[in-house]
Amino acid sequence: MFLMASRILFRFKLIQFNYEKIDFHIHTIPTISDKHFDFCIENFKKYVNDCQLDAVAITNHDLFNTEQYLQIKETLGITVFPGIEINLEYGHILLIAKETEVDDFQEKCNKVREKIIKNTDSITFEELHKIFVDLNNYLIIPHYDKKPPIYGSTLEKLEPFISSGEVDSAKKFIRNIKDSSKLTPVLFSDTRIRKDMGSFAPRQTYLDCGEISLESIKLCLKDKTKVFLSKEDGNSLWQIFQNGQKISTGLNILIGPRSSGKTHTLEEITKSIKRTKYIRQFSLVQGKDDDDSFKTEIESKRGVVVDDYLSGIKKMLDDVSKINLITNIKSIDGYIESLKKSAVEFQNQDLFSKCKLFSEELFSISSKSNIATLIEAIKTIIEHSEYSNLISKHISTDSLNNLIIELIEVSRVEKLDIKKEILC
Template identity: 35%
Template sequence: MVKKIDFHIHTIPDEQKDNLFSFSMKWLKEYTAKNEIDAIAITNHNLFDEENFNLIKQQLSPIKVFPGIELSLNTGHVNVVANNDSYGLEVIKNIAMQAVELDSRGGLSIDQYLQIEGIKDLIYIFEYGKSKELEIPTDLKDVTATFGVANSMKFSRFRHQFPEKVPVLFSDAHATYEDKDSSRNDLDKLSSKQTFVQVDAPSFAEIKSCLSNPQKVSLNKEFLKDVVSVNGVNVSTGLNLIVGKRGTGKTFFY
């Protein structure tokens, strides 16, 4: 099947980086419903608020909600997303704690970050084409890495230039009605800032695996193969072909 995800949403402002705003669950519900989103990640700047995350997870069900953080390293920014199980939550909470204790404003050094347990089990979204763009550190070459772009044109350009890598387009939204920057909370402006992934279900494991294959990620649902169930058998549109002679029963699927 094909699912739509947005793994870059802010719910708590950072006074050094964001316009101040108050979180609105109503806005988040409207945003996810209007855009028919199947999974999101909460990625606030250098912090993780477990109470806020649990509230969103409960209120948005059955939409999958994953914990994350937009982390400042001293060489640039990267979004990291974890599974929403106890292990994933502990990894994200530990990263957030380290970000505060080791100077979140200046940013963690790569060496400091690499000491945190569980970081290779995450999904990484590296900024591309921005001033805070970060090269993938050598010690993280084997992680699931994607490249966040600002718009559909840059998505297409990136895909043409780097066909072996995976671009993604996410909203970078502020979940509020009161932000002064309309590009961060205007529902119409954000309507095309999500990414389709070819997965059977929007679980963390399936999405993580999918994001390693550029052929399974797109801004257009029609460019991906959908999976349907026929009499309990999963077949994929555009991939499975039923052949046989005339009168052999191709119209029926057993």
């Protein structure tokens, strides 16, 4: 009996250590959709070694470079799939090909590049189908719970060819993995391999796929029980730092005495995770210095007189320049989709999402007067040189100077009263 249990445990551990760690969203060439960066093959090799990756895919925006791909494949010594990130109907998809079809893939990617010239360009699903012909021959992963997402009719058209969708956080991964109506989530780094990389993003996915091939990975992604955030702990813990430190996918509490590194840990978490909502210590009670606030309020702006003089034509030009039919249609579609998603998420909110700490609105105290507007108006009159003679004819400069000084003093007193209200 004991021998049988030992064999089962040993076999389970072997299966655990066969998990493959992948990152299929990596950029190596700056494009019109990226900020410029200098690619560094040595940092790519370091990223693969430090994160212990078993397979990667090169997915640059709307282009593929065979020469660079072959150099990377030869240098890394792991499985490297050719891929591309495509602007598809204002969302993004990752399209990954087999290692044996590089030349054919390059020709098809060139056709994509010909169609996408500006960062606002995109191709339709029909154009995608025409270029790549048999979409079942590729691994296609749309931006699912990640901006800019693929949704609506475009997602419906892709459904026969996809089984997974990319998310941008561990919380979204857990939410989607638990929902049987959702695609299998995958979490990737979306990193730029550049010379000045300080640290590596802890966003990779583990697969229980047996072997690393496009067919086995596609088959694995159809089964949510074979996709994980961590190797040993499944989806209960996930790695947050490069040194292997893990945190819970639920609620985490950081406890320790003064100078034990709590603030440093939170700062490092903020650097590692995109779009983190971080309320720094004392940020809710400390305000800016009065002088700094005053300087900010009276920073140079366009003169009120000039604005009034040009207000008629300016308003007309602003209204006309903002008209964009494509953007309007996209905004309406996005609003409708966001409204439906909000309704679904409201029902699916977990215990932590309902905490007031994460959902309460900021406490605000309104100003007691419009004194700042008066100060700005008088400052404009004092500094306006074009009509200075006409102004001084009716109001002396000394009177204006005395008035603005007195208003500034009143403003400072009011701000002091507001701070006292906050502290009380």
